[in-house]
Every structure is written in C-alpha cells, then in structure tokens.
Amino acid sequence: MEHYTRIQYAITFIEEQLQEALSLEAIAARAGFSLYHFQRLFHAITGFTVQEYIRKRRLSRAAEELRVNSHTVLDISVSYQYGSQEAFTRAFAGYFGMAPAQYRKQQPPLALQLPIDLVALTANIRGGLTMYKPDIMERPATRIIGYNYPTNLNNERYFEEIPGFYAHFGSHEYYMRIPNKARPAFAYGIPHSYREDGAFSFLIGEEVTSFAEVEDGFACLELPGGKYAAFRNGSMPELGQNAWKYIYGTWLPNSNYERGEGPDFEVTDVLNSTPEKISMTIYIPIR
Incomplete structure (x- = not known):
C-alpha cells in the first residue's frame, strides 16, 4: 500500500x-x-x-x-x-x-469536490480485491520505429482515441514505411512524453534491428532492458480498456514491486488477433 x-x-x-x-x-x-x-x-x-x-x-x-x-x-x-x-x-x-x-x-447547494481520502479507498480495496497475476520476466533492450499520435489524459480522451490510432496506422499502411524490421507480426503501442497539461504521445510501431532515418511523423524509441510484469489480455478478460487502470490503480500498489524506469507498452500479436479478440500483452517495467 x-x-x-x-x-x-x-x-x-x-x-x-x-x-x-x-x-x-x-x-x-x-x-x-x-x-x-x-x-x-x-x-x-x-x-x-x-x-x-x-x-x-x-x-x-x-x-x-x-x-x-x-x-x-x-x-x-x-x-x-x-x-x-x-x-x-x-x-x-x-x-x-x-x-x-x-x-x-x-447560495444554492453545490456538488463540491472534497479532498480525496485514500485511507477509506484502500479499506474498500482490501475488502474485495481480485488480483490478476502477471508473468514476471526479463526483457532485452528493444529498438522501435513507429508513428506518433498526440492524445491526452484529460477526460480519458486516450481511451476513445487509441483504437482509432491503430486503425489509422493500419489503413494507411504505415507499417510498410518502417525500415530494418525485426518482428513484423508484432505491433507495439507506447505512451510517452507526458506533459504537465496531461498531453502525451502514443507511438505505434514495430521492433527493428537498428535505427535509421525516418519520415516526418515517425520516431525512433528504445525500450530499456530489464524486469517487466507482463499482463496478457486473456488473463484479464472482463477488464478490457480498464486494464491500465487495474494495473496502476490496483495491482501495482498492492504488489511487492516498484515501477522501474522507462515507458510501459503494449504488444499486439497481429497474426493471432481478430476484430473480435485482440491478442495483446501489456508490459510494465518493475524493480
């Protein structure tokens, strides 16, 4: 806690x-x-x-x-x-x-925002907590080239926008413009570059053997090697888009781990995914 x-x-x-x-x-x-x-x-x-x-x-x-x-x-x-x-x-x-x-x-009654009291919140969590177990693994450093999409934490805009980013990335065949591919059947989604106003970038791309010059809108990003908690969507079927909230709001605070350095990310197995069922794993750096 x-x-x-x-x-x-x-x-x-x-x-x-x-x-x-x-x-x-x-x-x-x-x-x-x-x-x-x-x-x-x-x-x-x-x-x-x-x-x-x-x-x-x-x-x-x-x-x-x-x-x-x-x-x-x-x-x-x-x-x-x-x-x-x-x-x-x-x-x-x-x-x-x-x-x-x-x-x-x-002076009509107003719905004021009261100070948050996490003591009461943690008591409720302990009362009926379901913990989904991730795989703990070591990953090597990984080079990614992808396309950056701007989004924002405010009003949970990213929940609505990120599925559209994947659709845009695929429909425009941006994956064809990535050089030096290492694992072309796996699409990485990486939130990064958070700002004070809640804005951040979401990079969609693929693993590469080496960095190269990229076109406008594309970027190179290296994921650090180290220990990760890997959450497979099949192990959390009812969470869906709330998986990130569960990981940060429930699992991590109640685990014996601290978050490590570097961005977290999701990897979609493109060949084994369908519109009805996406095969995805979320990785969180831990220590």
Missing part, C-alpha cells in the same frame, strides 16, 4: 498549496515518483488527472470562500491562481453552472 501512501502525500501537498503556484514536478517529487509515473498512478488511483483535481479543488475552495466571507470576487480569483476575474468567472460557471456573484447571492 506504499503507493497509496505516497499519492496521499501528494494530495496533502496539493491541499496545502492550492493558493500557490503548483508544478507537477514539485507534486511528483513530494510523492517520490517520476513525473511520468506519477501522472499515470494518480489518474488510475483517483480517477482524475492531477491538473483536473487541482482545478476542481481550487474552485470548490473558492466557492466555500464566496459563501462564508466578504472577499471580493477579484481577490478570490487571484488567490486561487486565476490570472483575471474573467478567467475565474468562466471556470466557475463552467464547473458549477452559475457565475460567482450569482452563487454568492443565492
């Missing part, structure tokens, strides 16, 4: 700094994770991206202040890191459905 404890450290830090400038690097450092790992783990455990949680907590705290004190809307806007009263009013109305001045006057 150490992962939950460390994410709770980050949540406490966020609560203490809601009226200060916050960077994801500083929050991740408080939890003792790399920025990449922290964003994936926070999202899987809480259901929010870090920036989404911060925004909702700031607006909820601002709503509480509007109700109980006489500070001006401008003062509250600035104190919660909004650059102007107009920007704060747009964000407040977008979240709560009314302007700050209207809320202060009428």
Whole structure:
C-alpha cells in the first residue's frame, strides 16, 4: 500500500498549496515518483488527472470562500491562481453552472469536490480485491520505429482515441514505411512524453534491428532492458480498456514491486488477433 501512501502525500501537498503556484514536478517529487509515473498512478488511483483535481479543488475552495466571507470576487480569483476575474468567472460557471456573484447571492447547494481520502479507498480495496497475476520476466533492450499520435489524459480522451490510432496506422499502411524490421507480426503501442497539461504521445510501431532515418511523423524509441510484469489480455478478460487502470490503480500498489524506469507498452500479436479478440500483452517495467 506504499503507493497509496505516497499519492496521499501528494494530495496533502496539493491541499496545502492550492493558493500557490503548483508544478507537477514539485507534486511528483513530494510523492517520490517520476513525473511520468506519477501522472499515470494518480489518474488510475483517483480517477482524475492531477491538473483536473487541482482545478476542481481550487474552485470548490473558492466557492466555500464566496459563501462564508466578504472577499471580493477579484481577490478570490487571484488567490486561487486565476490570472483575471474573467478567467475565474468562466471556470466557475463552467464547473458549477452559475457565475460567482450569482452563487454568492443565492447560495444554492453545490456538488463540491472534497479532498480525496485514500485511507477509506484502500479499506474498500482490501475488502474485495481480485488480483490478476502477471508473468514476471526479463526483457532485452528493444529498438522501435513507429508513428506518433498526440492524445491526452484529460477526460480519458486516450481511451476513445487509441483504437482509432491503430486503425489509422493500419489503413494507411504505415507499417510498410518502417525500415530494418525485426518482428513484423508484432505491433507495439507506447505512451510517452507526458506533459504537465496531461498531453502525451502514443507511438505505434514495430521492433527493428537498428535505427535509421525516418519520415516526418515517425520516431525512433528504445525500450530499456530489464524486469517487466507482463499482463496478457486473456488473463484479464472482463477488464478490457480498464486494464491500465487495474494495473496502476490496483495491482501495482498492492504488489511487492516498484515501477522501474522507462515507458510501459503494449504488444499486439497481429497474426493471432481478430476484430473480435485482440491478442495483446501489456508490459510494465518493475524493480
């Protein structure tokens, strides 16, 4: 449960700094994770991206202040890191459905985002936890050439978009433009290059014997060798697209492993996959 404890450290830090400038690097450092790992783990455990949680907590705290004190809307806007009263009013109305001045006057009940308490969450998990066992294996360093697709953690956009990326990659025969192929029957999907706003790239490609010059939109990426947990989709049939959430939100925090360095990735066995049943394995670096 150490992962939950460390994410709770980050949540406490966020609560203490809601009226200060916050960077994801500083929050991740408080939890003792790399920025990449922290964003994936926070999202899987809480259901929010870090920036989404911060925004909702700031607006909820601002709503509480509007109700109980006489500070001006401008003062509250600035104190919660909004650059102007107009920007704060747009964000407040977008979240709560009314302007700050209207809320202060009428004070209807609002669905505020409360601070997350992972103590209660972990108690619920322990009460009825199903653990799917991965294969633990050593993998050599692997060179990949593929095509990069931009997507985002926010609003779980990547869940909707990634299947379309695979379809686009196949229909445009991008696999034919990869040089030096080593295992052409296996398609790699690799999320990487996470940014503070939740944006990241999803590379779809194939293993190669050596890197080469690539066309626009394509990139070279090396997966580090080392120990990996391998989750085969046949061992988690009912999870489907929620497999990543299960791995980061349930298995990893309850395992005896820490996440290792480098990106996680998925490998599809193209020859043994059908539209009805995809043969895929998800690999997570561990130590």
